[in-house]
Amino acid sequence: MTASPDIRTAGRRQTAALSVFLVIQTLGTVFFVGDVIGDLREDPTSMHFIFEAIVTAALVLGILFGAFALRRTIELLRAQDQALAVARGALSDVIDRQFTAWALTPAERDVAFLALKGLDVAEIAELRGAAQGTVRAQLTRIYSKAGVSGRAQFAAFFVEDLLGQGVPTPTP
Amino acid sequence: MSTPQTLDADPSITPPRLWDPVVRLTHWGIAVSVLFNAALDEGGSLTHVSLGWLVMALLLLRLVWGVLGPTEARFSAFPPNPLAALRHLRDLAGGHPRDYPSHNPAGALMVYAFWAMLALVTVTGLIMTSGATPMQVADDKAAVASGDWSALIKESEAEDDAGLRHLAEETHEVAANLLLFLAALHVAGVALESRAMRRSLLAPMLLGSRRK
Numbered sequence: 336m337t338a339s340p341d342i343r344t345a346g347r348r349q350t351a352a353l354s355v356f357l358v359i360q361t362l363g364t365v366f367f368v369g370d371v372i373g374d375l376r377e378d379p380t381s382m383h384f385i386f387e388a389i390v391t392a393a394l395v396l397g398i399l400f401g402a403f404a405l406r407r408t409i410e411l412l413r414a415q416d417q418a419l420a421v422a423r424g425a426l427s428d429v430i431d432r433q434f435t436a437w438a439l440t441p442a443e444r445d446v447a448f449l450a451l452k453g454l455d456v457a458e459i460a461e462l463r464g465a466a467q468g469t470v471r472a473q474l475t476r477i478y479s480k481a482g483v484s485g486r487a488q489f490a491a492f493f494v495e496d497l498l499g500q501g502v503p504t505p506t507p
Numbered sequence: 508m509s510t511p512q513t514l515d516a517d518p519s520i521t522p523p524r525l526w527d528p529v530v531r532l533t534h535w536g537i538a539v540s541v542l543f544n545a546a547l548d549e550g551g552s553l554t555h556v557s558l559g560w561l562v563m564a565l566l567l568l569r570l571v572w573g574v575l576g577p578t579e580a581r582f583s584a585f586p587p588n589p590l591a592a593l594r595h596l597r598d599l600a601g602g603h604p605r606d607y608p609s610h611n612p613a614g615a616l617m618v619y620a621f622w623a624m625l626a627l628v629t630v631t632g633l634i635m636t637s638g639a640t641p642m643q644v645a646d647d648k649a650a651v652a653s654g655d656w657s658a659l660i661k662e663s664e665a666e667d668d669a670g671l672r673h674l675a676e677e678t679h680e681v682a683a684n685l686l687l688f689l690a691a692l693h694v695a696g697v698a699l700e701s702r703a704m705r706r707s708l709l710a711p712m713l714l715g716s717r718r719k
Binding site for chain 2: 350357369370406
């Protein structure tokens, strides 16, 4: 599978950014609290102290909420990864069974799989070390066994089941 | 956690392929700061005190993360258990260490030892500087440099806790050396385990394995 700069990389970037932010936040808070304690020992004037106590509480709460949010993001990412793995496994099961149902030969299976992955005739031919004419003939046989009109319908055969909604019917 | 000894290869128990960013940031931040403070700067210098505060902040964050973080970063995932640690070392000596969902029991003990030493070093460091933040240290140093020696007087005026400060100094020294010893042990343990397990324990702490 080629690199996919999609939601998952975005999510990973988000956790990294949140983590760095959390570290900086903690640094700021610790230094501030240290300073407050220093101030307290020198001059514990009440108004000043109350104000600083509020700021300190806000900073600490910020860290706790930040940590919690980060945990949620990390867990969400993991759940997505897992769902994707399950879906991937299930899809490859479905494809396997369907290929068997269509009685594809081993060579046709290979070609059909590569075609599903989006490779064109020239690429498939190069990968399999076969002539382009051979691949084209194999694809034609595959389409006829599957009873589809061509590549687009062939790919859609598997995607269709994954899409929950039906085709919207135009309402008068 | 009572470790189920009979359960051998539970497929659901897999060590983390990649530690989360907070664990990694705190780990390397503390490692670099400790090494730098031990070898490259002078005790009491502005850099030394600043890095000490940095370590304190990172340690605190890691402890918060031990409660709020994802499963394998939480304390509950690696409770201190000396018996399990010994068992793990025996497995390791036999060449068949098991997988654990977080730190292995021996590694967990190491983690707690690290945290205890880090806390000790930081607290004694704070006592030695009487809790001065890096900003205050910088101010004092600037004052002394400009010829105003009152900062020095303020520091030595508290004679009554000189004993405590001396004790803190000794402890700081010993704990820091112990910390370096633990670090060496830790690196050796990781190397040994990586070899026995035939997988790098270092990669999950860096960027994770590149294979997808």
